[in-house]
Each structure stands twice: as structure tokens, then as C-alpha cells.
Amino acid sequence: MSIERFDIRTHSRNCAVDITAKVAEAVGKVTADDGIAVIYVPHTTAGITVNEGADPDVMRDVLTFLEKQVPQSGDYRHAEGNSDSHIKASLVGASTTVLISAGRLLLGTWQKIFFMEFDGPRDRHFFVKIISS
Amino acid sequence: MSIERFDIRTHSRNCAVDITAKVAEAVGKVTADDGIAVIYVPHTTAGITVNEGADPDVMRDVLTFLEKQVPQSGDYRHAEGNSDSHIKASLVGASTTVLISAGRLLLGTWQKIFFMEFDGPRDRHFFVKIISS
């Protein structure tokens, strides 16, 4: 099965974009079986996470915490001024694997999949690769 | 191969439950080949990690560190009082992938797989999906 690519636009330096519908679309296209979906970010200042999507304050709290823990200015040598963004990327991770049950995403009641922007606003993209069995 | 579900009960707000035997059981049921096992938590205030299981003080230290770094009270807007739990979930991650060699979990000498509870005590569950090839 091929790899699906999705393009998105982020609108602030730090933000969480709900990409669940896009991942579900990729799953719906390629399998009706059980399997896994790997969501992968080819950027080094962004990540993927799964967390609560019902109350937007949850992701606001996650992002605010990360901004406080990993300040934009610090003991950094990388000259582009976005070392904090790279650090957050490694804390959150460049990929996440979710499960597929009978051709549908197996998420918990409150779970959504989020593209985590740490150095926006920018044009970004991510990939979804499905393995079924 | 189908997705295995396991139910567990956690006994404190923050704790690490060794689920290695359950994952091994799922692996033993479905494959004698090489492959991967994805362990997935459908909750937004829990996670999965692999770390040392020989000395219980290791996971105690990990949990104590997280409690200190991500305090229960802070600059949070989510009204349920568990923003710290959601933040920890995104730091640790909702899923982990481990390897299977000839039908057995390929773990390091000291490695165990832990269900990380950040908002217990609760009834919880997790899924194991195996892909072999």
C-alpha cells in the first residue's frame, strides 16, 4: 500500500492541529482489515501526538507547559533561534503509531491525533503509512 | 491477526504497571515468526514506556521526576484538574513498538514494558497488535 501525503498550514509558532480526519481518510482508502497506521512528520521542529480532543484547553495546556519548560532563549548554540523547537520535537516524537480495527481507526473516546507545530507558522506536511494483516 | 485487548486496574494516581507478561502472551498466541508488537493505550491520561524492571526504584524515580516536573497545579485552563496527566501522556506517548524474534519478545536484559498511569486509580485497558513477516 502506498504512502499518503497530506499538506497543512499552521498559524502560530506553537500549535496543535487535529489531523484525525485526514488519517481516517487515508485508512478508509486503503484497508478494510486490522492493521496499524504510522503517522510521520518529515520536519525537525514539529511532532505527532495523541491526546484529548474534546476540550481544546487540553492541548493549550500541553503547549503552554512545553513553552515554559523549554524556553525560546536558553543555553543554546544553534544559531537559528529555534533550539527550543528542536528539543520539543524530540520530546514529543516525529512519529506515532495507531491501530486499525476492521478498516477503522481504533482510538479511545477522547483521543484525537495532533500535528504539533513548534516553529510556525509554516506550510507543513506529514505522511501516513498503513500496514495491514 | 486480530487485536488483543487487556484490562487492568491501577491503584494510585501515578504508577507504572508491568504488562510484559500480557504482551508476551499476546505474542505467543499469534505468531512464531519475526515481527513487531504495537502496544496502544486508548486513554489520554496514560501511556506506555519500556524501561528497567529489575529494581522498582527506577520506575519510582521516573514517576517522581514527572510529578515534580509537571505539577498537578499550574497555569492550566482545562477544568478537570488533570492537565498534568494529559501533559505526561504526550511526553511518554500513547504507544510503543517492540520487536518479536522467532515468536518471542526481543527485549533487553533489564527491559520491561510498563503501562504508565497518570490519573488513577482506574479501570484501564490497552491493545496489542502484532504484525509479522
Added chain:
Amino acid sequence: MSIERFDIRTHSRNCAVDITAKVAEAVGKVTADDGIAVIYVPHTTAGITVNEGADPDVMRDVLTFLEKQVPQSGDYRHAEGNSDSHIKASLVGASTTVLISAGRLLLGTWQKIFFMEFDGPRDRHFFVKIISS
């Protein structure tokens, strides 16, 4: 497809070793299709991450941040003096999944795959398991 093992030597307590070429070698050996590569560390004081490889200061900044956030001495009970290493291992994660497109690693322009040493210098190893479809 079998699991590939790679041995490496790390040279300081905390360091990031670029293992991209080794992972690419494993991919080149076993598939010309689309798929995924799971890179897995069987140690409990090391991890795997994907981040920028063009400017070495990026990984220097990531490691320096982690050393400051997770000090070597703290409220720890584990008697081996490396609780910080175990904590960092759970923050970064023992495995990472990357994508394979037509038999080649699908990495972003600046992305490299790093073995993250948190308790070196040591002889270490990691595994690469490829699933194609």
C-alpha cells in the same frame, strides 16, 4: 524479513550518534518496496530520536537541555547513580518508526536518526526490523 543488529561504541556519558547510514543499509538489504523500519534499543539508559543532522549544535542543545532538566543528582532512590539516564530514556523513547518509500528511507531534508546515549561511554547495540507491504 530478519532483524538486523548493529553494534556501536559511544564516547561520553551523554551523546547522540548518527545511525542513519546503518538504518539505510538495513533497508537496502531487505526491501525495494514501501514499508516501515522500526529502530529499537534494548537498553534502559538510551533511546532513539529523529532530529536535525545538518548542524551538530542542534543535538548538542537537545542533550544540554536534557542534562539540565534531568540532573544527575536528585530525589532518586535507584542506587546505581543513573536514574537521570533512565528518566531520559522514557522521555525520548526506546524505539522510533520511520517510513520506507520504494526501498529508501523517507526522511525529511534535515532529518537524521540518532542513537541517544544517556549513560556512556559504553558498547551498545540496536536493532532494525523492516516490515514492507
